[in-house]
Amino acid sequence: MIDINDGAIDARGLVKQFGGHRVVGPVDLSVRPGEFLTLVGPSGCGKSTLLRLIAGLETASEGSISIAGRTVTDDPPKERDVAMVFQNYALYPHLTVAQNMAVPLRMRRLSLPQRLPFVGSLLPRSAATLAEIDHDVEQVAKSLGIAQLLSRKPAQLSGGQRQRVALGRAIVRKPRVFLLDEPLSNLDAQLRVQMRSELVQLHRRLQVTLIYVTHDQAEAMTMSNRIAVMFAGNILQIGTPEAVYDDPDHLKVASFISNPGLNTMPFAAIANTQLGRQIGAIVSGSAECTVAFRPEACTAVSSADQTDLSGRVIFCERFGAEAFAHIAVDYLEHPIIARIEPAHATRLTCEQLVRVNLDISKLFLFGPDGLRLRPRRRAAA
Amino acid sequence: MTTAxxxxxxxxxxxxxxxxxxxxxxxxxxxxxxxxxxxxVVVLSFTDYELGKEGLRYIGITNYSDMLADRVFWQSVRNTALYVALVVPGSIFIALAVALLIERRSVLARFYKVAFFLPVTATLVAMATVWEFILHPSIGLANHLLSVLRIDPIRFLSDPDWAIVSLAAIGIWQSIGFNMVLFLAGLSSIPKEIDEAAALDGAAGGIDRFMIVTWPLLGPTTLFVTITTAINAMRVFESVAVITQGGPNKATEVILYSIYLEAFQYFRTGYASALTVVFLLVTVSLIILQMRLADRKVHY
Structure with missing residues (x-):
């Protein structure tokens, strides 16, 4: 339906400070044309501010941004050809759905005198342009399934319908870049899952560059071409969801993109065990290193034999298709979470003694600074 | 006692x-x-009661029919209407402009708020005396400034064409502060995201932003400000009583001043009561109009 716009975004050394406090940066970010990139991170990590810097709602303290090869660092939002969907939709409450969606078109296609109330519609060529605008609004409304709502006011719509209107208002003018700031967080769980797949299909159809901000790792993992994980104003890792999940660069990245959680333990705690010696053979880990693995890298087997990772079951979580056992190990501060077969879960009881079987190839080691220690790359160097 | x-x-x-x-x-x-x-008051308006007089007589609607035939009454209605017609738009648009300018400021915003609000707190009787000096035909500051601009002096208070306009200017000066505060409250309740959405939609200029976001979302505030300003303007009295006493040649005779004259200068209490009843009916119908409109039009 819409042409492929060249919507590459390039941010270089981007910094945003509020009253001497740095909330973003320095950030270097390249978004490819037509890409679905998700900025994900805990609240307060600066992901929304970074999005607002790209939108032009905030001005950068340092660094530069270019969109489609043109530097826009100091341009107002209007001149950046970006559209944005806000978390609370930010629809104009006094306008109908059709009028809401027509605003960006009126602003671009009508001259200032033509936009004036009453006299505007009487000016030459106004009628033709207004008919075009009506036509375009209707087309987009049809494609989003909200054509029957065009004469309603936002207050008469449900959350999901408002969401669609906000999307419609953003796509109706065919922007190069599409920015979404936590667009699904005000919807209920079921609608959120449905909108996820609709957004992905919409992106595929429109072929625009899309930057999506969320704190929900499930949204990030399921929707994006690439995800950028942010902490304390900086992008710690950027890559495909698989790469970020399977090969995290930083302890914070690994623990944020983990469900239900990442198992971590100080290397010092296990240094003298057989497991510790195995790890030591692969990478020259110092005592301050952190050993981490995901729940699916290990499993719990009922066993009375004492091994390196033996403990008592303290809690079993069942999610239907999968289940997790929380296992308290004497010398570890936090319990280990292990994925188990759901069928198994019913047989495990609290206080039962179990052995944790760990797939050592799926284990991550992080240095004291949180950066990943990679055995193979070290060997190559 | 239990809940049950x-x-x-x-x-x-x-x-x-x-x-x-x-x-x-x-x-x-x-x-x-x-x-x-x-x-x-309603009962007295159907009698010939005079203050201090013993006894009173029911005279039906004579007071009302006298009123309709009274040239001075119609003069005071016209004067009041003109005063309201000048004060309401003047006060509202200046107050809105001031509020918009102050809202965007980070420095000195508080100073400007206080400065514009001060006239509201001042005693109008005292301030009216000050205005009398400012508008004095020969020694007043206003004509002095006009002479700098080589404009002939204006008899602000003694020229029948100018007197009501001068009083309206004082009325505007006095009511801007209060309306400004109401508009500032209205502006602060406009969600920031809607302004930002408008910026992204291309409404970059002040006029577009004002037409798409500010003016429509201020609708409830503007309606409230309009009605309260209109009611207050209809009640104009102090400046008339202190500065012009209804003159020159009844050019500033307003309804409340007529009531005052009839009741407390001529002691025609019955007739003054009839005037008061009419004034009350107009005020109440304005309030009802506001409530009707507020329910229908400006709520979205």
């Missing part, structure tokens, strides 16, 4: 003694200061 008994208790078993005791203070005050005086 509160719920189970039948609705009609009210404790009427306590109920009346609780309602009594408010009811007594309302009756003593609002309902009874109003009713008395």
């Amino acid at each position: 008994s509160t719920i189970d208790r039948p609705v009609r078993q009210y404790d009427f003694g306590t109920m009346w005791l609780l309602v009594f203070p408010a009811t007594a005050l309302l009756l003593a200061f609002l309902v009874i005086p109003t009713a008395l």
